[in-house]
Amino acid sequence: MTDATNIPAAGERHGWDEATIEAEAPLSVAPRHLPRALMAAAAALILVVIVGIVLHGRQPTVAMYVWLSMLIFVVGAFGVLIRRNALVLFMCIELMLNAANIAFVAFARASGNVEGHAIVLFVMIVAAAEVAVGLAIIVSIFRRRHSANVDDLTTLKW
């Protein structure tokens, strides 16, 4: 797609140029319209009520917690696939690690064994180390390339 001799500058490969960024930036940085936030809150409330009616009178089971954990994991994986900002990619990875933690704690509770909690602690420590190193790498990439967009980092592309 791109020649090795012709490495495009940050932002050139997309269908947007500096002018549209400048024009769009104030709109996207400005706070969202209130009606949209209200609609989102109302949708969440309706969702909670519907799920509450469906599950009414039942005790939560391990399966429900693992379903929730799987859904959050899928959302995180989907985010990794569609987002381009390196910082948001890391946030999505955190989401996936955290979803796995829910399943660990649910299974620990079901089997009455505390070892699952110890594993969750290890996951948290590894996630902290991973985020710290990853963010340091992003900062050093940004110093050189002046971009946090993963699509611009094509130097190692075959």
Place this chain on the structure above:
Amino acid sequence: MTLFVVFGALALGAAVAMIFQRNSVHAALLLVLNLLSVAVLFLSLGAEFLFASQIIVYAGAIVVLFLFVIMLLGVDRSEVITEPRTFQRRQIVIGGLSAVVLIGAVAPVLTSKTLSEKLPSVPKTFGSAETIGGVLFQTYLLPFELTGLLLLVATVGILMLAKKNPR
């Protein structure tokens, strides 16, 4: 049950809102909401110690680190904060397909009978720091020491990465 429904929906909603949020700072704040809801779910599963450490480590340390880096890269540079709308159809299709495959692979296991039983009652000290400390310092002593080494290596690595390259 109420706890599970309310905070489960909150966690899932915050996660969905996070990945469709163009503003990085807002995405980080939605991540905090998600992590706090998950902390409450931990509490509802009897994991008091993990509830506290989730709030301290994730919401307190990791997200603050994210926000710190966003500010360090520059709030005045709009392309760091926001992202142009480049969601291509190909990415959405591939993402949706992998989501369906993952759910389809796990769903048969989750509908089995053994997982649908009521949660057994556990002793009061189930998720306390004392119990977890016992497991951590007896069964998992070596892995626990190794995580200390991991954190040391990470710290040294960050110092090396963050050092300015002399030209």
